[in-house]
Amino acid sequence: MEGVVIQMAAEESAGIRPREETTREGILRLIMERGPISAAELAQLAILTPAGVRRHLVALEDAGAITECEKPGQREARAGRPARYYVATDTGQNAGATSYHTMANAALDFLRENLGEAGVEEFARRRERSLVARYRDALGDTENPAERLRRLARALTQDGYAASVRDVPGTQDGPRQMIQLCQGRCPLRDVATHHHFLCAAETRAFHELLGVPVQRLATIASGSHVCTVTLHANSV
The missing domain is CATH 1.10.10.10 (Winged helix-like DNA-binding domain superfamily/Winged helix DNA-binding domain)
Incomplete structure (x- = not known):
């Protein structure tokens, strides 16, 4: 930026x-x-x-x-x-987006129709593993959740997610400070709108990458203007 x-x-x-x-x-x-x-x-x-x-x-x-x-x-x-x-x-x-989503939706619909929920779940697990593998190195060796989140946001922004880290109002001075990862753009929006398991896979990947519990609050695919997850900045 x-x-x-x-x-x-x-x-x-x-x-x-x-x-x-x-x-x-x-x-x-x-x-x-x-x-x-x-x-x-x-x-x-x-x-x-x-x-x-x-x-x-x-x-x-x-x-x-x-x-x-x-x-x-x-x-x-x-x-x-x-x-x-x-x-x-x-x-x-959708500024600058391509028409990939039509084919992606058709492929996932085909997967569900021919392999059932088991096939969809396996795809979701693969998506989760792919996200973890892609962003693990960007987080480095720091164990501080807040710093890991900031590094994740930078990596996500490079991939087109327009990510930022924000304090949760009213928690900045407390021992249980809350912070949020906000993604202002979702390159997968048109696919995730029809296949919400992609959002769930992303949430699980963030949990594994950050090493602390994360809570999904909102998604663009569900109608919000931003995708948001929250976590305790001082979690260990």
């Missing part, structure tokens, strides 16, 4: 128009990673002028890639006009 931010700042300062689409993609990625997020927060993260951010937000809204939403706790905020918060829509989630 640091590279995206630096590139945004350079383009905005130089007034480069041919690269504007890349800047807009960076704004969309920030919304997927950090949403719900306001224009002011985006301007700080992207090192852009408020006017520049608003221009991209209008274009993304017109394209149907983002939409306004109410941020949790916004109703209890101070009096006055509330800030606008944005999340990615299904269209935004």
Whole structure:
């Protein structure tokens, strides 16, 4: 993400128009990673002028890639006009996606019809093992759950999941601090929507990779704007 931010700042300062689409993609990625997020927060993260951010937000809204939403706790905020918060829509989630999902869904349907639930369960176990093998090295040898989660988020982001780590409000100062892994984009969304066992396999893989219990709170496949798992930062 640091590279995206630096590139945004350079383009905005130089007034480069041919690269504007890349800047807009960076704004969309920030919304997927950090949403719900306001224009002011985006301007700080992207090192852009408020006017520049608003221009991209209008274009993304017109394209149907983002939409306004109410941020949790916004109703209890101070009096006055509330800030606008944005999340990615299904269209935004699918930006740059391919049509692989049609064939993948057909293949999994065929698997279920011909091998039954046993075949589906075996595929899920293989998916779980594949995820563990893919991300194990990225986590290194640290045993700290919070640091392992941050490393996992970076690796997932490189694979297109727009992942971030967030503190759970109200738990930061306690002995049982809670943290969340949020994935603002799911490259498998159109498949996982029809085959939820893929989400369950991912959750089990995260449990094995992190070495602590994790709880799945939400998935994009089930209609949320972000996939979320939570865990105790100080678990041993």
